[in-house]
Amino acid sequence: MSSPADVDTVGGPPNSPSPLQIRASNSLNSKSHRAPLTKQPADLHLLEYVHEPDSNLVCLICHAPFDRPVQLFCAHFFCKDCLEHAWRAQHDGRKTCPTCRSSVDPDKDLRPVPKIVETMLDELLVKCPNAQAGCAWVEQRVNVHDHVMLYCEATLVECAQHDCRLHISQKDFHKGCLHYTVSCEDCHTSMMKKDLEDHQRTACANRSTNCPHCDTTLLRLHLDAHIKEACANVTIPCQGSIVGCTFTAERTQTNLHEKSCPMATMAPHFRDQQARIERNEARLEPLTRKVGILEDGLSSITNMLYPANDSSTTFPVTNPLDPNISYSFPPTNLIPTPDFRLPPASFPPVPHNESHPSQPPFDSQVHHLLTLHESLRDEVNRIANALTELDGRTNMMVINESQRTKDEMLHTNAAINGMRMQLHWLMSATLQQRNSARTSAANGSAGGSNARSTAQGAGAGAGASVARPGPIGDFPNGPLRRLSDSTRQDTKL
Amino acid sequence: MFASKRLGKSCPQLQDKLPPGITLVKADDFREWLMDIQVMDENPIYKGETYRLKFIFSQSYPIEAPEVVFVRNDMRPIPIHPHIYSNGIICLDLLDRQGWSPVHNVESVCVSLQSMLTSNTKNERPPGDEAFVRSNTQRPRDINFVFHDNSV
Numbered sequence A: 001m002s003s004p005a006d007v008d009t010v011g012g013p014p015n016s017p018s019p020l021q022i023r024a025s026n027s028l029n030s031k032s033h034r035a036p037l038t039k040q041p042a043d044l045h046l047l048e049y050v051h052e053p054d055s056n057l058v059c060l061i062c063h064a065p066f067d068r069p070v071q072l073f074c075a076h077f078f079c080k081d082c083l084e085h086a087w088r089a090q091h092d093g094r095k096t097c098p099t100c101r102s103s104v105d106p107d108k109d110l111r112p113v114p115k116i117v118e119t120m121l122d123e124l125l126v127k128c129p130n131a132q133a134g135c136a137w138v139e140q141r142v143n144v145h146d147h148v149m150l151y152c153e154a155t156l157v158e159c160a161q162h163d164c165r166l167h168i169s170q171k172d173f174h175k176g177c178l179h180y181t182v183s184c185e186d187c188h189t190s191m192m193k194k195d196l197e198d199h200q201r202t203a204c205a206n207r208s209t210n211c212p213h214c215d216t217t218l219l220r221l222h223l224d225a226h227i228k229e230a231c232a233n234v235t236i237p238c239q240g241s242i243v244g245c246t247f248t249a250e251r252t253q254t255n256l257h258e259k260s261c262p263m264a265t266m267a268p269h270f271r272d273q274q275a276r277i278e279r280n281e282a283r284l285e286p287l288t289r290k291v292g293i294l295e296d297g298l299s300s301i302t303n304m305l306y307p308a309n310d311s312s313t314t315f316p317v318t319n320p321l322d323p324n325i326s327y328s329f330p331p332t333n334l335i336p337t338p339d340f341r342l343p344p345a346s347f348p349p350v351p352h353n354e355s356h357p358s359q360p361p362f363d364s365q366v367h368h369l370l371t372l373h374e375s376l377r378d379e380v381n382r383i384a385n386a387l388t389e390l391d392g393r394t395n396m397m398v399i400n401e402s403q404r405t406k407d408e409m410l411h412t413n414a415a416i417n418g419m420r421m422q423l424h425w426l427m428s429a430t431l432q433q434r435n436s437a438r439t440s441a442a443n444g445s446a447g448g449s450n451a452r453s454t455a456q457g458a459g460a461g462a463g464a465s466v467a468r469p470g471p472i473g474d475f476p477n478g479p480l481r482r483l484s485d486s487t488r489q490d491t492k493l
Numbered sequence B: 001m002f003a004s005k006r007l008g009k010s011c012p013q014l015q016d017k018l019p020p021g022i023t024l025v026k027a028d029d030f031r032e033w034l035m036d037i038q039v040m041d042e043n044p045i046y047k048g049e050t051y052r053l054k055f056i057f058s059q060s061y062p063i064e065a066p067e068v069v070f071v072r073n074d075m076r077p078i079p080i081h082p083h084i085y086s087n088g089i090i091c092l093d094l095l096d097r098q099g100w101s102p103v104h105n106v107e108s109v110c111v112s113l114q115s116m117l118t119s120n121t122k123n124e125r126p127p128g129d130e131a132f133v134r135s136n137t138q139r140p141r142d143i144n145f146v147f148h149d150n151s152v
Helices: A019-026 A028-033 A080-089 A115-122 A141-151 A170-175 A193-203 A220-230 A251-260 A262-305 A324-334 A362-443 A445-461 A478-492 B002-016 B106-118 B129-135
Strands: A069-071 A077-079 A125-127 A138-140 A156-158 A167-169 A181-183 A190-192 A208-210 A217-219 A235-237 A248-250 B022-026 B032-038 B050-056 B067-071
Touching (some): A069 A115, A077 A080, A115 A141, A138 A141, A167 A170, A190 A193, A208 A220, A217 A220, A235 A251, A248 A251, A251 A262, B022 B106, B032 B106, B050 B106
Antiparallel strands (some): A181 A190, A208 A217, A235 A248, B022 B032, B032 B050
């Protein structure tokens, strides 16, 4: 126990027990009414035995030496607890001997075992159940209960502090509550006060310790490295052991040996090779996975191209390099055995053959798909060319045709224009005549009939019949307009 | 607790002395063990083959029976036997709730299965194997087998 000045006290004991309390807790009286309450009696099934127990003293259910054994009338022995366990699990409520299955009446047929068996069991040497916590007690089994309950210093008891619920080993009980956090002065790890001493003795990396092999004193931190690389007294194998050298000795001896050992000189090269192989294997791994994914994709494409087609005859595509396939195929198709190794020859792969999904003949499938793809591409090219040609031809035809129509339209337009010109000429001529006629009519009515006949002649000259050559003399303006109208309509038609 | 205690005890024992034809493959934890068994005599159905057994222990082992099935991999087929389904499920009263007794252990189960194989002369699966394998989703412990054949 280090002095209080040694430790960085983070939080002091909440309430250090007064000397009176300590004395009270150490007195037999107080212990008997407080500490034993919290002690767990040793479980005999969990005990570690010094020697392998005689197989005749071992319960067949728990495979440990009997604990409170009982004997059935059929002379089979079991621990009392084990037997009750087994009977509780029997569903029909019938109780039978686990070994010979004869039915048992627990009231009558359970007998105590012979005294000699009990004595033999009691005399078995066991280790203290607190051996992990540092108790080295080894004694006859009969004493283990008393040892744990009364004497063992490593038995856990409830902390002396009333409001502290944690446990502490019995030997530290009188020190009061040690359940507060401190930090180790050497390595600054936080821990409970009760663990500090142990930590400094066995675990703290910044405390010095002795090398178990060569008595050098060094920090615990460096101990591993020292043993692995420097300690002269550690027994190590020759470096050539990876190539097969069997020499093993202390480091100094081994170093001498390695100078002359041919295998030790070869070892670095082998190690390099090994490392390279491992690297390559590691690289191979993702590649394999990639290939798998691609193969899956390919097979799904295949299935898409040839959906639900499992008759092998429509696709007689096999690997031309492997003539076995076509021979071996028919029988394997009839009896699909689980360890069928030959790749299925059918293409696409038959979906129900899933015993070796990773082994279909991808070579031939790939080959077939590629050629298929190639021919399809050719076909598409050809069609594209033909389309272009056709397109050009149609264009030319359309252009020719439209040219002709355009010409015709020009002709027609020209003809219409000609006619219009003519009409204009005729119309102006008629208007002139009429004007002159009106002036003459104003002069004398004798010229009236003469003018009418002239107007009729003008209508016939325009190639159209005059619709209603009304009494011109009564409405001189109306009929004139109508005449010109009807003439124009006629021209349009 | 009870299970791991007993299994922890029997594990080193098993590694030391196992009957011929039985090997411990994997016993990393107290939940699942793998064992290999071989049939040692000249039975032509099983000669030269090794079978892999999977034991699954519940918390209350050995009071409760472990779940034992054959498992298949590249090197280890499922043995052909009129009481072994092709998905590895074994119909044996010893492994059922009623037939189990806490005095059995991994070794004794392996020996029983070995002798069950050795004494078999029929190279066939149980009747209705295909339908059972296709439809079964239960764990072996939940299936109610009817034990009718006392010859094995």
